[in-house]
Amino acid sequence: DGSLPECWLLAEWPPGQAEPTDYWLSTLPADTPLRDLVRLAKIRWRIEHDYRELKDGLGLDHFEGRSYLGWHRHVTLTALAQAFCTQLRYDPKAPAPA
Template sequence: MRAPSRCRSKPPDQVEPVHHFPGRNPRPEPVQFWFSNLPEDTPLTTLVRLAKLRWRIEHDYREMKQALGLAHFEGRTWRGWHHHVTLVSAAHAFCTLQRLARAPKDTAPA
């Protein structure tokens, strides 16, 4: 994807190449594109891995809010909020380590 020639600040032969690849799109909408300013020789697998980190972060945040009570703090002090967030983060780390320690075929204990 290139900007129209009237918008370019560099001559066409000096414009840096743009890497793009389709992002994950669960809805039936047009394909999303990701833009990157990483070096041109960056492998496509690295670009995809870095782009998919966004969904991992969103999943973890949703898990911390829903399952571990991140959004349940109703206190008024910085110390209380910090204590609450620290405990939720520690619980999330514990759950993640437990999930990673299980073999992929194992199911969660009842």
């Protein structure tokens, strides 16, 4: 019928700002708690942080080979290195960084 689905418009308007600073659209159900909507909207930061860590810190963009197999191995080892770093970061018994 050409109609669009209902969606949420979330706007972040920090105190002291003249206008909202960030906007998000969501098609989650109407009974989704506001806390969940905000958490899911803000999770993009985590994704961007992890991608930057993969690229800059762990060398995801350093591959210069020519084969799919070599690229696949490189990406797999980089992802494993990131999983290991994440596990260390969330380990409650790990010593605090100096």
